[in-house]
Amino acid sequence: MANLNATLTCPHCGHDAHEVMPTDRCIVVYECPACARTLRPKTSDCCVFCSYAHRPCLSVANCQSCGEDASTNA
Numbered sequence: 357m358a359n360l361n362a363t364l365t366c367p368h369c370g371h372d373a374h375e376v377m378p379t380d381r382c383i384v385v386y387e388c389p390a391c392a393r394t395l396r397p398k399t400s401d402c403c404v405f406c407s408y409a410h411r412p413c414l415s416v417a418n419c420q421s422c423g424e425d426a427s428t429n430a
Contacts, residue, residue, distance in 0.1 A: 362409040368393045375407050377413050 364386065366407045371390035382403035386395045387424075398407040405413035 358414055360414065362405055362411060363412075364395075364404065364408045365410075366393065366395065367408060368390060375405075375409075377409075377415075379414055380415065382415060 357415060358379075361378045362375055362377050364372070364375055366373070367389040369388065369391040371388055373389055382397075383405065384397055384403055385407065386404040386408075387393070395404050395408060397403050401407040401412075402415070403413050405411075
């Protein structure tokens with residue numbers, strides 16, 4: 357079984373949050389638990405894990421299907 361744990365680092369306050377990556381969808385909206393800022397993926401990324409985690413999401417191989425439509429997969 358794949359390790360689904362990831363550490364998301366908020367670009368605004370630097371807080372590290374330990375989260376579990378979903379394998380069935382891309383997370384395109386994430387609220388930092390420390391500063392309450394809303395994180396969204398960078399333009400070239402499918403989800404907040406690809407943009408702000410210590411490693412890309414496990415769905416990245418499947419994210420060609422969500423690519424430009426990532427905002428609809430929240």
